[in-house]
Amino acid sequence: QVQLQESGPGLVKPSETLSLTCTVSGGSISSYYWSWIRQPAGKGLEWIGRIYTSGSTNYNPSLKSRVTMSVDTSKNQFSLKLSSVTAADTAVYYCARDHHLADISGYDYNWFDPWGQGTLVTVSS
Amino acid sequence: DIQMTQSPSSLSASVGDRVTITCRASQSISSYLNWYQQKPGKAPKLLIYAASSLQSGVPSRFSGSGSGTDFTLTISSLQPEDFATYYCQQSYSTPDFGPGTKVDIK
Numbered sequence: 001q002v003q004l005q006e007s008g009p010g011l012v013k014p015s016e017t018l019s020l021t022c023t024v025s026g027g028s029i030s031s032y033y034w035s036w037i038r039q040p041a042g043k044g045l046e047w048i049g050r051i052y053t054s055g056s057t058n059y060n061p062s063l064k065s066r067v068t069m070s071v072d073t074s075k076n077q078f079s080l081k082l083s084s085v086t087a088a089d090t091a092v093y094y095c096a097r098d099h100h101l102a103d104i105s106g107y108d109y110n111w112f113d114p115w116g117q118g119t120l121v122t123v124s125s
Numbered sequence: 126d127i128q129m130t131q132s133p134s135s136l137s138a139s140v141g142d143r144v145t146i147t148c149r150a151s152q153s154i155s156s157y158l159n160w161y162q163q164k165p166g167k168a169p170k171l172l173i174y175a176a177s178s179l180q181s182g183v184p185s186r187f188s189g190s191g192s193g194t195d196f197t198l199t200i201s202s203l204q205p206e207d208f209a210t211y212y213c214q215q216s217y218s219t220p221d222f223g224p225g226t227k228v229d230i231k
Contacts, residue, residue, distance in 0.1 A: 115168035
């Protein structure tokens with residue numbers, strides 16, 4: 001079955017850019033949406049944004065000005081960049097497949113499954 | 126923005142108990158509501174999508190119901206492996222999660 005694995009630096013300095021990659025195995029990345037979600041220690045989950053394999057993106061308005069996502073279908077990978085990080089960006093970052101099911105009302109049901117194991121990114125000098 | 130709340134924030138229960146967790150949205154979200162289970166140090170796991178559809182492989186003791194603004198996750202007979210934190214998530218607008226409900230051992 002499909003498995004996801006996050007990778008990237010575990011420590012980023014304040015004001016710099018956080019960069020993470022999610023590698024998808026056991027299936028093709030094509031024709032799916034893929035999302036990033038984060039969770040500060042002891043706190044709840046925050047959706048960061050999603051990318052379709054065409055490259056189209058949708059970001060959380062609260063982070064939109066700092067987020068860039070990209071996809072490399074040849075490597076079965078997608079990536080996250082978060083700029084101008086502060087200590088508030090310290091969190092476990094998860095990647096997940098983002099399922100969409102069209103509804104006759106024009107909205108999409110969407111849910112996240114499966115998830116990667118998560119990677120802790122600490123912002124500190 | 127749609128605000129998601131969950132109640133209770135935590136509960137203590139025994140193996141075999143019936144457990145009900147409530148999720149409320151600040152406006153109607155139809156049935157665009159999912160439930161996840163998270164154990165310490167692990168990624169969340171999808172249990173229920175579209176308010177009441179059981180994800181493949183998830184035990185049938187888990188069930189979801191509701192529409193509009195009020196939703197429930199029910200565990201019919203709590204098992205030792207069910208002690209975890211449960212999150213609801215709305216997909217009506219920008220995806221957002223509830224604050225979580227921690228289920229621990231009584």
